[in-house]
Amino acid sequence: MTYPKIPSASEISSQFCASIGAAQRKETPYRHWLFKEIFPEPLCTGILTLPIAPPALGRTDGTRNSYNDQRSFITPTLREKFPTCAVLAEALQTPDVARLMAKTCAIAVDGSYLRIEYIQDLDGAWLEPHHDIPEKLFSMVIYLFIGPDAKDWGTDIYDSDKRWVGQSAGDFNSGVIFVPGENTWHGFEPRSIIGVRRLMEINYVAPNWRDRAQLCFPDQPIRTG
Template identity: 45%
Template sequence: MSDLAQLDSVKTQLIKSFTQAQQREAPYRHWRLSALFPVAIARSIGQLPFTPPVIDDTGGRRETHNESRRFFDQDAISKFPTCAAVAHALQSDEVISVIESRCAVDLTHTNLRIEYALDTQGFWLEPHTDLGVKKFTLLAYLAEDEGHDDWGTDIYAHKTAPAERVPATFNTAMIFVPSNNTWHGFEPRKINGIRRTLIINFVSPEWRNRHELAFPDEPIAPR
């Protein structure tokens, strides 16, 4: 498949997945998506030559090991066609328009940030909301190891009240627009393999770590 055909297939599938997303109101408004990417693309993400970081206790925060985090940044986009297809599809006017319409969010002047998280035994995340410079959050589940269905995001009615665990079915996702009640995290549990997720955000111009961005000099233009 040519790079252009691959890009078109990713855009088409993303638009279909967003359009058919299931909206839920509890414990806060969020959406569940299925068949997020073409299956070949979803599987090729797992074949990228990235290895899980060797880290001690994260303290429940990803920023405690910033130096070992992986992104679909300019380097990855230039080296790996899968990274390029995913990033360019999410940056496209067609996909941005669907996201804005489906989620009632304005992404003008934001930048795309795609983190590829490879979590192993011992990983956990304390409840947090993403409120601030993150204007949109999508968590895509791409693991296929035994037991991966239980590696989804924990969502909370409030910081200390777990409400539900989102199933981490392969090639599904949850999305939300960060607010003061969008509590989510990852309670400690057994990870028998590698928990693979894409953490996709659109972030405001105040985002400092510009090297993490897919297109640091190309904010989303007004439409």
């Protein structure tokens, strides 16, 4: 028996599109969209049971680039090895999803590439206030952490002066989307993590993205048609 049962790519893309279509748009401190129930529950189970150990980093320096070699991206290798990774990447590569993201975020996505990172933060991990680079056409974070303290593990949000203004709720299978810009400051203030803070980051990235090893389909650009 294969466990867990993996939903089809069409089931995943259908629920994904329904969630994004119902997302709540906010304008402050910068434009972003809040969504919930983005993945079918069996897919969440499949992600959480992937045999990928969290990197034991200890106290980090507030960036992710400093440990690039220990990060987990859904690459052709992971797609071949793990059916959960394969079907998720297939679903988010579809023209239906591409058209919806282009319309929702008012961005041109044809010719971009799908990038998915599976993040597992342990105690000591934190992120300094930062804004994403423009080569990320949109940034999406999906929260998949559980436990009694998980309510405190949402993303910290800052205004254009990098003053803390709030925190995402961090509800399971919910998340946020924004289009990177100079004012899109966000991070994760140092705080206790008892357990594993699991989340997915999803981007379409520009054709000039340097690290091709991070891409789901390095030879297959996103197409809306």
